[in-house]
Amino acid sequence: MRILLYTGKGGVGKTSVSAATAVRCAELGYRTAVLSTDPAHSLGDSFDRKIGNQLVQLQPNLWGQEIDLLSQMDAYWGTVLNYLNALFAWQGMDKLVAEETAVLPGMEELASLMQITALADSGDYDVIIIDAAPTGSTLQLLSFPDMARWYIEKIFPFQRKTILMARPVVRRMTDMPLPDEDMFDSIEDLVEHLERMSQLLSDSDISSMRVVLNPEKMVVKEAQRAYTYLNLYGYSVDAVVCNRVFPRDLSDHYFDTWKTAQAANLELVHECFQPLPIFEIPLFDQEVTGVDMLRRMANTVFGHHPVKGGHGDPTQKFYAGKSQEIFRRDGQYVLSIPLPLVERAEINLHRSVFDELIVRIGNWKRNLALPTGLAKLEIAGAKYEGDRLNILFTAPDAVEIPAEELRTGRWDNLKSRFKRK
Ligand SMILES: Nc1ncnc2c1ncn2[C@@H]1O[C@H](COP(=O)(O)OP(=O)(O)OP(=O)(O)O)[C@@H](O)[C@H]1O
Ligand SMILES: [Mg+2]
Numbered sequence: 001m002r003i004l005l006y007t008g009k010g011g012v013g014k015t016s017v018s019a020a021t022a023v024r025c026a027e028l029g030y031r032t033a034v035l036s037t038d039p040a041h042s043l044g045d046s047f048d049r050k051i052g053n054q055l056v057q058l059q060p061n062l063w064g065q066e067i068d069l070l071s072q073m074d075a076y077w078g079t080v081l082n083y084l085n086a087l088f089a090w091q092g093m094d095k096l097v098a099e100e101t102a103v104l105p106g107m108e109e110l111a112s113l114m115q116i117t118a119l120a121d122s123g124d125y126d127v128i129i130i131d132a133a134p135t136g137s138t139l140q141l142l143s144f145p146d147m148a149r150w151y152i153e154k155i156f157p158f159q160r161k162t163i164l165m166a167r168p169v170v171r172r173m174t175d176m177p178l179p180d181e182d183m184f185d186s187i188e189d190l191v192e193h194l195e196r197m198s199q200l201l202s203d204s205d206i207s208s209m210r211v212v213l214n215p216e217k218m219v220v221k222e223a224q225r226a227y228t229y230l231n232l233y234g235y236s237v238d239a240v241v242c243n244r245v246f247p248r249d250l251s252d253h254y255f256d257t258w259k260t261a262q263a264a265n266l267e268l269v270h271e272c273f274q275p276l277p278i279f280e281i282p283l284f285d286q287e288v289t290g291v292d293m294l295r296r297m298a299n300t301v302f303g304h305h306p307v308k309g310g311h312g313d314p315t316q317k318f319y320a321g322k323s324q325e326i327f328r329r330d331g332q333y334v335l336s337i338p339l340p341l342v343e344r345a346e347i348n349l350h351r352s353v354f355d356e357l358i359v360r361i362g363n364w365k366r367n368l369a370l371p372t373g374l375a376k377l378e379i380a381g382a383k384y385e386g387d388r389l390n391i392l393f394t395a396p397d398a399v400e401i402p403a404e405e406l407r408t409g410r411w412d413n414l415k416s417r418f419k420r421k
Contacts, residue, residue, distance in 0.1 A: 001120060001125065001126055001127070001128070001206060002126070002127050002128070002206060002207075002208070002315045003116060003120065003127075003128045003129075003130065003200060003201065003206055003207040003208070004018075004021060004127065004128070004129045004130070004207075004208055004210065004314065004315070005129075005130040005132055005201075005207065005208070005209045005210070006018045006021075006129070006130065006131055006132060006209075006210050006211075006212050006241070007132045007133075007134075007209065007210075007211060007212070007226060008134070008211055008212035008213055008219075008222075008223060008226070008241075009134055009213065009214075009218075009219050009222045009223065010134040012212045012213055012214050012219060012243055012244075013212055013214070013241075013243035013244065013281070013288075014038075014131055014132065014134075014212045015036065015038075015042050015043055015045070015046050015131045016046055016243075016288040016294070016297060017210075017212050017241050017243065017281070017297070017301065018034055018036075018043070018046075018129050018130070018131035019034060019043060019046035019047060019131070019288075019294050020288070020294040020295070020297035020298040020301065021034075021129050021298065021301075021302075021314045022034035022062055022064070022127075022129045022294075023059065023062065023291055023294045023295055023298055024295075024298035024302055024306065024312070024313075024314050025061075025062075025126075025127045025129070025314055025315060026059050026060065026061035026062035027059075027061075027295075027306075028306055028308045028313060029061065029308055030061065030126040030127045030308075030315065031061055031124060031125050031126045031127070032061055032062050032063070032125065032126065032127045032128075032129065033055065033062075033063045033064070033065070033119055033124075033125045033127070033128050033129070034058075034062070034063070034064045034065075034128075034129040034130075034131065035064070035065050035066075035067055035115060035116070035119070035128065035129070035130050035131065036051075036064075036065070036066045036067065036130075036131040037067050037112040037113055037115075037130060037131070037132050037133060038131060038132060038133040038134070039069055039133065040133075041066035043064055043066050043131055044064075044066065045289060046288065046289060046294065047064065047289075047290070047291065047294075048289045048290040048291075051064045051065065051066050052065075052066060053065065053066060053067065053068040053071065059291065063125075065115070067112040067115055068112075069111065069112050072111040072112045072114065072115060073103075073107070073111040075111070076111045076114050076190060076193065077107060077111060077190070078186075079182070079183060079186035079187075080102075080152075080183075080186065080187060080190065081099075081102050081103065083177065083179055083183055084098070084101075084102035085098050085099055085102055086177040087176070087177050088101060088102065090175070090176055090177055113130075113197060113201075114193055114194075114197055116128060116130065116197060116200065116201075117193055117196045117197045117200060120200055120206075121196070126315075127314075127315055149191075149194065152187065152190070152191060160184045160419065163178060163179060163184075164181070164184075188415070188419065191415055192415065195415070201235060202233075202234045202235055202236075204236035204238075204317070204320070205317070207235065207236065208236055208237070208238040208239070208317060208318070209230050209235050209236065209237045209238070210237065210238065210239045210240070210241055211223045211226055211227055211230075211237060211239075211240050211241070211273075212240075212241045212243060213240065213241070213242055213243070213269065214242070214243055214244045215242055215244070215245060215262045215265040215266050215268075215269060216265060217265055217268070220265060220268055220269055220272060223240070223272075223273075224272050224273075227272075227273065228339060228364075229364065231337065231338045231339055233366065234337065236320075236321065237276065237319075238276070238277075238317055238318040238319040238320070239276055239277050239278070239279060239318040239319065240269065240273045240276050240277070240278045240279070241278075241279045241281065241301060242266070242269055242278055242279065242280045242281065243281045244281065244282075244283045245262065245266065245280045245281065245282050245283065246258065246259050246262055246282070246283055247282045247283070266280075275319065276318075276319050277318045277319060279300075279301045279302070280300070281297060281300045281301055282300060284296070284297075298314075301314075302314050321338055325337075326371070326374070328395065331394075331395060331396065331397055332380060332392045332393060332394060332395055333373075333374060333377060333392070333393040333395045333401070334390050334391070334392055334393070335368075335370075335374060335390070335391045335393065336385075336388050336389070336390045336391075337368075337388065337389050337391075338387060338388050338389075339361075339384070339387060339388060339389040345361050345362035346361075346362075347359065347360070347361055347382045347383075347384075347389070348360040348361070349379060349381075349382055349391070351379065356368065356370065357370050357379070357391065359382070359389070359391070361389075368391075373401035373402070374393050374401075377393040377394055377395055377399070378393065378394045379391065379392070379393055379394075380392040380393060380394045
């Protein structure tokens with residue numbers, strides 16, 4: 001199964017490219033779902049028909065859904081929010097303020113992405129294509145599993161067993177709302193769901209992120225930031241789609257200046273994103289709506305005469321760079337993450353009490369969950385090597401860490417807190 005996520009600045013063509021990819025995948029025989037997680041949905045416009053909050057069949061092998069934030073929110077976070085509202089209200093907070101306080105920024109979008117796990121685990125689809133919201137909110141969104149974990153850890157800093165045992169005693173002392181069995185069940189489900197989503201999206205064999213842009217300076221700059229950020233969060237970007245390129249044979253002199261500017265910007269795109277493949281799409285003579293136009297777009301992106309599993313198949317992994325790696329070198333362990341294009345500002349490392357490593361570079365911040373093996377070691381520093389950021393951990397020669405401890409185990413602690421007996 002493959003998950004393909006398209007992101008980019010507002011208006012660059014994300015929805016059109018997602019829909020075109022979906023049409024191509026379905027025609028190759030893949031059972032395909034295309035989801036829009038952008039609250040300002042326009043997937044329906046691309047297919048020139050109404051698509052709602054339920055999956056609907058659009059073509060043979062092709063289903064589409066425009067995800068409704070509020071109902072997703074209710075499905076995944078409803079119980080947690082109800083509890084928090086009760087807790088805040090108990091503390092004397094105004095009801096409306098309590099409701100607002102409980103919802104973190106980005107949580108609604110996160111809930112919409114959680115639909116991916118449901119579809120992925122249903123086994124009904126070979127390809128899931130995500131037409132994401134414009135870059136800013138998508139990036140925030142993708143950093144969110146980390147944040148959600150942090151949030152849950154902070155608001156439920158107790159073990160299920162402890163609370164359930166202490167309940168009768170606490171009851172006699174205070175009328176503070178306490179989480180009950182149902183509550184713990186739903187937190188446990190939520191945490192599992194988040195972990196699963198995080199696994200799916202950061203597994204480069206399953207998920208590929210693709211950045212859509214136009215050959216305009218501001219757009220390229222934003223795409224560049226998005227690329228760095230996606231790498232920082234450990235997601236794999238395998239292609240850039242450069243949309244609205246003036247056709248080479250455009251002869252009208254009126255466009256000469258535009259064409260010159262575009263040529264320079266196209267060069268910039270190549271400088272910025274090599275060695276990623278860059279797919280160009282011309283500016284068409286009409287809007288991209290309806291299946292025929294989507295097919296035309298797919299032909300320009302992926303090529304004509306596609307072969308399933310080969311040429312012209314959008315589910316290919318177009319670039320396979322390494323994401324997070326851990327290796328041993330000169331008496332140290334190195335945690336290495338790709339970090340192309342970032343401005344080489346000072347790297348700031350901070351270790352939290354929760355075995356997390358907070359990496360700050362200029363305005364960027366990443367909360368890295370350290371695998372249990374590395375969490376035991378001292379941090380010796382960090383440095384850029386090529387287009388990677390390497391974080392060094394002292395490991396005296398005697399320290400040999402078993403491979404499984406070098407994998408991320410961060411979610412396990414949280415899960416054990418809410419485990420049913
Ligand atoms: N190559 C193209 N040639 C002509 N029209 C295009 C091309 N690509 C996209 N369009 C048109 O531009 C408009 C915006 O495209 P689209 O909705 O795909 O962008 P988007 O990135 O999803 O925008 P938003 O950020 O608002 O969701 C649509 O009307 C679409 O039909
Ligand atoms: Mg769109």
